[in-house]
């Protein structure tokens with residue numbers, strides 16, 4: 001989680017700017033704290049939505065639309081695509097490993113080569129995917 005937190009700093013700072021402006025506007029109505037909370041959440045939500053779009057174009061075939069590892073191309077790979085809703089997997093897997101596997105493929109982190117690399121994705125896109133995968137926990 002630490003890695004993502006650091007990478008997201010510009011986003012959070014931008015969000016903070018919005019929050020501060022909204023806070024000023026909302027001051028007279030006496031609700032700046034509530035407005036600040038909403039600003040921060042929507043930045044994270046924007047990232048999650050970006051990740052979801054990427055997931056729906058290049059991951060769902062194996063991992064399934066809901067990330068449960070049951071996509072139409074999930075069988076015959078020699079390894080089962082990961083079920084991202086599994087709380088145990090979520091807990092045991094650090095962000096750094098998720099990012100590495102997405103970008104460099106399963107083999108780069110001692111997992112199956114059936115998980116393909118996505119070398120063309122930018123760091124920001126990999127972060128968005130990571131946020132989306134985290135949002136699937138326990139679904």
Ligand code: HEC
Pocket residue numbers: 054055058059060061062063073077079080081082093097098101102106109110111112113114115116118129
């Ligand atoms: C061709 C099928 C396929 C596609 C497409 C695919 N994956 Fe995978 N993925 C797998 C398989 C199979 C595994 C399990 C590897 C293993 O168990 O060794 C896996 C595992 C993973 C893991 C778990 C790594 C770990 O340490 O547990 C992550 C994260 C992941 N995939 C993310 C993605 C993302 C994000 C995408 C889309 C950008 C994607 N995958 C696209 C097949 C696929």
